[in-house]
Amino acid sequence: xxxxxxxxxxxxxxxxxxxxSSDSFNNTVDQQTLSAIKKFQESFNLPxxxxxxxxxxxxxxxxxxxxxxxxxxxxxxxxxxxxRWFRKTNLTYGFLPESEVEPNAIKVxxxxxxxxxxxxxxxxxxxxxxxxxxxxxxxxxxxDVLVGDLYGFxxxxxxxxxxxxxAEIKLNDILFWAxxxxxxxxxxxxxxxxxxxxxxxxxGHLLGFDHSFMHDSxxxxxxxxxQERKVELSDSDKNNIKKQYANR
Numbered sequence: 001x002x003x004x005x006x007x008x009x010x011x012x013x014x015x016x017x018x019x020x021s022s023d024s025f026n027n028t029v030d031q032q033t034l035s036a037i038k039k040f041q042e043s044f045n046l047p048x049x050x051x052x053x054x055x056x057x058x059x060x061x062x063x064x065x066x067x068x069x070x071x072x073x074x075x076x077x078x079x080x081x082x083x084r085w086f087r088k089t090n091l092t093y094g095f096l097p098e099s100e101v102e103p104n105a106i107k108v109x110x111x112x113x114x115x116x117x118x119x120x121x122x123x124x125x126x127x128x129x130x131x132x133x134x135x136x137x138x139x140x141x142x143x144d145v146l147v148g149d150l151y152g153f154x155x156x157x158x159x160x161x162x163x164x165x166x167a168e169i170k171l172n173d174i175l176f177w178a179x180x181x182x183x184x185x186x187x188x189x190x191x192x193x194x195x196x197x198x199x200x201x202x203x204g205h206l207l208g209f210d211h212s213f214m215h216d217s218x219x220x221x222x223x224x225x226x227q228e229r230k231v232e233l234s235d236s237d238k239n240n241i242k243k244q245y246a247n248r
Contacts, residue, residue: 078155091126196231
């Protein structure tokens with residue numbers, strides 16, 4: 001790794017919870033950075049000799065992996081396991097009209113919501129208008145301040161007057177989003193990603209699941225070349241559902 005790579009690497013590791021935040025990062029190779037790199041390697045089960053730049057060059061979810069809090073700074077928070085923002089079993093979702101979500105894309109999201117509802121065994125997820133929805137879905141142009149090749153994220157917002165919480169799923173509209181019938185055209189390196197896989201992942205965050213470091217999990221943060229379409233819940237995902245909702 002070149003010395004000039006360390007400043008952007010530090011910012012990247014900070015964004016996803018491996019380093020404390022800072023107003024600026026330099027190229028100094030300090031012990032704190034080396035410890036963060038080691039933590040990253042251990043989390044993703046990478047060999048010590050592995051070039052982590054290969055993994056971090058892949059598209060990923062913008063939600064941090066660790067060391068982040070569920071708290072409403074400016075009335076917005078990342079979703080976090082064990083901090084459920086909803087207290088009901090009937091949740092609604094809606095699509096941002098201005099983002100011109102195509103009917104075929106809406107069908108894909110409906111399928112993903114249904115799959116999660118069936119997996120929990122007791123949640124009901126139904127469509128309504130965007131303004132009335134508990135979960136609001138849209139495609140957006142991401143800000144340049146976001147570091148990394150990010151395909152989307154989810155967050156929780158709180159109305160400061162009523163304390164009513166709603167959730168949002170935001171996907172990167174610069175990317176080409178493939179439908180299930182187009183899975184043969186998937187190529188993350190060319191910016192073609194599977195829409196249903198991204199939908200499953202972001203819905204998972206909003207239903208209470210953090211990132212998983214297991215390759216087969218829906219909640220794995222990166223899109224691996226060998227697993228560009230991933231829509232079925234793994235055994236570890238199903239076990240997490242049981243644990244998360246054991247005392248519902």
